[in-house]
Amino acid sequence: MGKIVGHSSSYLSSQYxxxxxxxxxxxxxxxxxxRSHAPPIPLSLxxxxxxxxxxxxxxxxxxxxxxxxxxxxESIEQRYYESALPAIYTLLETLPxxxxxxxxxxxxxxxxxxxxxxxxxxxxxxxxxxxxxxxxSSLKRIELRVSTNLPLHxxxxxxxxxxxxxxxxxxxxxxxxKNLLLLEWQGDKTLxx
Amino acid sequence: MNSTLHSSLPPxxxxxxxxxxxxxxxxxxxxxxxxxxxxKLAERHLxxxxxxxxxxxxxxxxxSITPSHLAQLLQKSPHIAxxxxxxxxxxxxxxxxxxxxxxxxxxxDDENEEILGSLFPQLSRLHTVKLTQGAGGTLxxxxxxxxxxxxxxxxxxxxSITELHLYGINDFPLLDLTCCPSLKRLKFAHIYRVHYxxxxxxxxxxxxTLLDTLSIYRCVSGIxxxxxxxxxxxxSSIISGLLSLNFRIMTHxxxxxxxxxxxxxxxxxxxxxxxxxxNCGSLVLLLVLPIS
Numbered sequence: 488m489g490k491i492v493g494h495s496s497s498y499l500s501s502q503y504x505x506x507x508x509x510x511x512x513x514x515x516x517x518x519x520x521x522r523s524h525a526p527p528i529p530l531s532l533x534x535x536x537x538x539x540x541x542x543x544x545x546x547x548x549x550x551x552x553x554x555x556x557x558x559x560x561e562s563i564e565q566r567y568y569e570s571a572l573p574a575i576y577t578l579l580e581t582l583p584x585x586x587x588x589x590x591x592x593x594x595x596x597x598x599x600x601x602x603x604x605x606x607x608x609x610x611x612x613x614x615x616x617x618x619x620x621x622x623x624s625s626l627k628r629i630e631l632r633v634s635t636n637l638p639l640h641x642x643x644x645x646x647x648x649x650x651x652x653x654x655x656x657x658x659x660x661x662x663x664x665k666n667l668l669l670l671e672w673q674g675d676k677t678l679x680x
Numbered sequence: 681m682n683s684t685l686h687s688s689l690p691p692x693x694x695x696x697x698x699x700x701x702x703x704x705x706x707x708x709x710x711x712x713x714x715x716x717x718x719x720k721l722a723e724r725h726l727x728x729x730x731x732x733x734x735x736x737x738x739x740x741x742x743x744s745i746t747p748s749h750l751a752q753l754l755q756k757s758p759h760i761a762x763x764x765x766x767x768x769x770x771x772x773x774x775x776x777x778x779x780x781x782x783x784x785x786x787x788x789d790d791e792n793e794e795i796l797g798s799l800f801p802q803l804s805r806l807h808t809v810k811l812t813q814g815a816g817g818t819l820x821x822x823x824x825x826x827x828x829x830x831x832x833x834x835x836x837x838x839x840s841i842t843e844l845h846l847y848g849i850n851d852f853p854l855l856d857l858t859c860c861p862s863l864k865r866l867k868f869a870h871i872y873r874v875h876y877x878x879x880x881x882x883x884x885x886x887x888x889t890l891l892d893t894l895s896i897y898r899c900v901s902g903i904x905x906x907x908x909x910x911x912x913x914x915x916s917s918i919i920s921g922l923l924s925l926n927f928r929i930m931t932h933x934x935x936x937x938x939x940x941x942x943x944x945x946x947x948x949x950x951x952x953x954x955x956x957x958x959n960c961g962s963l964v965l966l967l968v969l970p971i972s
Contacts, residue, residue: 511956528956529935534946544928544955571956594953 512548512569517607528574531581538582542594545571546636547609550602568607576613582622590623594630598676599649601637606649611658618667629662634673646675691721698725727763733770733814734792747796754802766808769796771824771849793825800831807840812847818872821851836860851875854909858918861887868906869897876905889918894941895926903929907937911944919944924951 514523532538549568556562575595582590614631617623633653635646650672653659662668698721701707705726712722731744745753754761771793811832813819821829833856835841843865846852854876857863868874896906910919919925922945927938938954 529932530939530942530954532942532952534943535949535952536946537948537950538952539950540952542926542951542953544953546956574956 511574512546512571513573514569515567515610517566517568518564525571525574527577528571530578532578533581533583536583536586536589538589540592540594541590542596543571543575543578544596544598545575546598546600547571548600548602549607549609551605566603566605566607568609570609572611572613576617579617579620579623582620584622588622588625590625591627592630593617593623593626593628594632596632596634596673598634598636599646601635601641601645601649604641604645604648606652608656611656614662614668615658628667628669630669630671631659632671632673635675637675646672691717694718694721695724698722701725703729723760724763727760729766729768730764731768731770732796734796735772735814747792747799751795751799754799758802761802762805764803765805767803767806768810768812770812770814771819772814790825793828797825797827797829797831800835803835804839806835808843808845809836809841810845810847811849812845813849818848818850818870821849821853821875836863845869846871854905858889858909858912859887860889863889864891865893865895866891867893867895867897868899868902869895871899871902873900874902874905874909876909878908888913888916890916890921891918892922893924893926894919894922897926897928898930900930903927903934903937907941910941917944921945921948923948924953925949926951926953928955 511525511528513525516522532541547568547570551564551566554563554565572595579590579593582588614629617629618626631653633646633650635649637645650670653670654663659668659670663670698708698711701711702725708722708726712719712726730750732750733744733746735746833853836844836857837860840862841860842862844857844863845867846869848870850872852871852874854874857866891910894910896903899906911917919941925941925945927941929935929938942949942952
């Protein structure tokens with residue numbers, strides 16, 4: 488990239504680098520249990536002493552690949568997903584300490600980009616842990632607003648299956664029962680172009 | 681509907697019904713034609729929001745009108761000007777490539793823009809204005825008719841406009857937004873760049889803008905200038921009392937400007953909304969790049 492910019496520096500009037508949107512997403516490899524840690528969101532909330540409502544738009548990407556050798560003797564299944572939830576949790580940790588906490592509502596506008604119907608168990612522990620943060624002791628509720636970005640050949644109804652899966656998740660259902668989590672279906676946002 | 685129904689219902693109830701009909705301009709138009717009393721009540725809702733197209737467009741969901749038609753309407757019924765509270769102004773795109781492809785269809789109408797400029801002084805109750813280009817791409821502010829530009833700015837600075845949205849309008853002069861005391865909510869969306877040459881000393885006798893809400897959606901190169909402007913003047917910045925900040929970034933490098941903006945309103949900010957850079961490098965970028 489540096490070479491490209493160097494060669495074109497004399498006439499380049501504007502430049503945009505496409506940095507992957509999953510720069511702040513943690514990647515979970517479900518096949519081997521490995522987890523890659525993403526860098527934090529380059530933002531600090533430490534000076535926001537009046538913040539009551541925080542809305543974060545984020546994406547959870549889930550994909551699975553199944554490979555079979557030509558002889559049929561070997562097969563490899565790869566399942567992984569990426570989520571910004573750990574980075575969001577780290578961001579919440581930057582809320583002011585030592586002052587009266589003010590944050591009351593955390594809204595996670597979460598788009599699921601699904602490439603497989605075989606849904607995994609997503610790790611929602613960050614949400615549960617957020618309520619335990621001293622900076623978030625004023626937190627009344629998390630709103631998880633769910634939308635989907637599905638492959639074109641999928642039916643929008645596949646989003647309903649996702650909602651069923653989320654509602655029955657162990658961590659999420661516990662938070663829902665305690666009235667700490669509101670799960671909302673926002674619809675499918677697949678772009679056709 | 682007949683006069684019996686009207687006489688049996690108090691005006692407040694009818695007014696509430698028309699409020700519920702809301703944006704259904706066809707239903708409100710029909711109501712306004714029942715009798716003069718209905719017309720008087722329904723018109724307030726019918727003209728509460730208008731879409732003004734600088735070229736002719738088919739009617740969609742709200743009342744859509746061209747400046748010349750609006751001028752005729754206000755000449756015939758001047759009282760309607762007081763009903764207009766909100767307006768979306770759709771100006772034609774002058775993107776070079778798009779104009780080359782659709783020269784006739786997208787030709788801008790200077791005459792209509794000039795007429796629109798002359799109508800602003802009549803719209804004394806207007807509180808929300810959305811200025812947007814018509815068909816994809818971006819439109820340089822300087823391409824608009826000079827009378828529309830000067831009337832628009834003058835109206836912003838002297839009127840009761842509290843909310844301004846700019847969609848796809850490039851090179852908007854930010855310094856002209858510095859002295860708009862009524863302006864509380866400001867949104868920039870799909871803007872490639874703005875015009876800002878640095879902070880100027882503001883005359884003490886001139887009230888400055890103090891925003892409640894600032895939204896920045898997918899503004900490519902504009903973010904640094906918008907944030908720098910919003911943090912000026914240093915003594916009492918435009919965002920020093922900000923309650924709500926909402927942004928969608930186009931490159932991760934813009935995060936540092938957002939962090940900078942947070943410092944400028946950290947004591948007052950109550951609502952913060954942003955994305956994690958999910959759209960960085962997305963296809964939307966292609967739609968807002970200028971073609972020259």
